[in-house]
Amino acid sequence: MNKGVSGLLRREFRFLHKPLNVWSRLLLLAAAVTIGISLFFPLWKMHLVAPQYSDGLDLYIFPYKIQGGGLNGQHLNEINNLNHYIGMKPLQAADFLEMRWMPFVFGLIILMTLRSVVFGEMSNVVDLFAVYTYFGLFSIGSFWYRLYQYGHNLDPQAPVHIKPFTPMLIGVKQIANFREYSFPQAGAYLLCLSVLLIILAGWFSRKERSA
């Protein structure tokens, strides 16, 4: 029994200390670049269509800002103006705490990725993967909670009373006269790609001999 556990630990120790080959390091470098590029693209887009808004109103979520579609980001004002009828708080970047720390965390992840490229050890990749996944899932959860809060903390004095609701995170939902389409955008896809690159980096060095 003891022997079995220590054998497992030894194997694990050996695995974690496997060196990363050139391919893996290149993949990690690509992952770091991909994360960097993703910051320039929206993560998410909410598209709202109603009979009066047949072209739709767009809301783009970046790691550090919310941006409305249309001229001068006018769609955000329009959405807020419409939301005031149901007593929803105006959406503004200042209220999204996430948008303060997310760019910082992305920087951290990029640094961790570059660290793996330089140190070149499997344990770095595992650390990176664990932190990154946690960060990703936490962000999505946090985003969902924001949506929940906006849809549930409605001003009781508002002219129009509607049942509290949570806007759709991914998918399509009818909210009064609006049809909401909420889907990830280029930024999110690039981040997914970076995760895949990190997994592949580990995969390509799985058979390397331990140092």
Place this chain on the structure above:
Amino acid sequence: MKPTIILNAVALVITLGFTSCGKQTGTSQAERSANAVASYVAPGEKDEYYLFYSGGHSGQVFVAGIPSLRHIVTIPVFAPYPGTGYGFDDESKKMLGDFTWGDVHHPALSQTNSKYDGRWLFVNDNANNRIARIDLRDFKTHQILGPIPNSIGNHGSSFITENSEYILCATRFSVPLPKGRVADPKDYEKEFSGMVSGIKVDPQTGEMKVGWQILTPPFDWDLGSTGKGPSSGWAFWTSYNTEMAHDTLEVNASQKDRDLCAVVNWRAAEKAVAEGKAEMMDGVPIIDPAKVPGILYFVAIGKSPHGMDVDPSGKWIVAGGKLQPTTTVLNFEKIQQAIAKKDFVHGGDVRGVPVLEYNDVVEGEVPVGLGPLHTQYDGKGNAYTSMFIDSAIVKWKLPPWTDEEKKDMTKTVLDKVQAHFSTGHLVVAGSDTAQPYGKWCVAMNKLSAGRHVNVGPSQPESSQLIDISGDKMKMVAEAYTEPEPHFAQILKVSEIQPAEVYPKDENKDPNAVWEKAQSGVTRNGNQVTAKLMAIRSRYNPDRIDAQVGDELTVHVTNVEQTRDMIHGFGLIEHNVNMVMDPGETKTFHIKLTKPGVFPFYCTNFCSALHQEMQGYLVVWEPGKAPATGATGTGSSGGSQ
């Protein structure tokens, strides 16, 4: 008189010939279906062309779509229009001045290189001698110039030069000049004068000012047009009343077999003024053509002509005969030759202006039928003339003509389509440019005479859409128009991109308020100023306190940036209705004379809670206002 009678007889035969073989369009089911499809613009689809037609004595401009012929908007110009709040706010009130109507006749789109450039639309006011500029960025009137000095009856305009340098105008009426001088109309020939005016247009802003004027004998100048290509720098007008009669013009101005039309070298006029050859009258440099030769010439043309239209090549100038059954084609090249040779009618000068020999400059007379008024062109060598008496549009061939055609001019007449009824103006898309769009022609008929369901004795005019893309014209649609379209302009929709909202950062009004904190009511002596913000579905503030005797100024900013999110501000029992488009600030000013509480409300339906968008103007008896009474209060409740 004899030749005219013979011509009339010929025309009558031709006309009868046409009518007997011409069938009403749309008789068969297949034809009806084809016509319906040709003008059908399905829900959600858009027209291909704008039709800007003058609203005549309504004082406005109407915008319709082609091919649907549907009226889309009215652009108020010379008359108040509560629908858009025009004539109620300080700015538009100031533009209108003391007048509450105008008589819009001939719209002209701005041009660059003899093509529409999609910047402005100019319209004239026949009644009060004005010209207005509509900006096609927002389809609104931005300037009204006038009354133009030394000019009475601004009918013979607005004719725009090939690069929008000038709007050229000629007077329909003549009076003793300068205005205000009185003379007995019996001394008409001696004491009265007409005028051609060059209204200078700023090439950047479109701002107009009176440039110069040319003094003319007291003929009644009618329609005109400007040259292009070889006739660049020239302009032409027809006239009636070469007789210079001052009473019963119906008879006394119809005595001569020919009337004189004007051939004006406007470039030479501009140059003469620059060289100091003009004398000032009422602040305007006036050129006396007797003293400055080379600027004005006359040509005698078919009896009481009406339209005078230069073709797209700039070579041919066509005058409608009105009281003779032909259109007259003048050859610009021959006009130039006659002027160069000084080939004038001996002893025929009128007030020192030389008259060109008709036979020297005419290319031919086309027997189009009875009552030819205006001519338009498709750019493919065809002309289209409206026939008032025949109630028709006639298509005919422009020169050059073959010898056979010259021998028998009836051969140049290609087609005729019946219109309903008594066509005045007609417009072919882009006809007054060097490159007409062709394709569509709209006949603007003076009488609808029961074509529509019975709406009582006050009847609209009728407009008819004619497909001119084929060899034969095809009448495809009909619509009714409020009084009263004269001329029109057709512009391709794809050539302009009007703004749908006024962007916030372009609002330079110093009294605009965009946030609640900036809005409010302030008092300074008896001046009360309210700065309101309008947003769905409230005003901020929604209460204004003032007292009897106060001068109240209200600035309302519509802070919306969404298209068609328009707010109004109607003040009960104070004759105030402002309408603010998204991003626009408007101001009105009134003296408060009666105490009471006067609700104000949004007049332009905006939202589900539009009805709730209201507030109060509280006008206290003097001295009774609460201590803090001059400040308005913002609305409470809600989340914004």
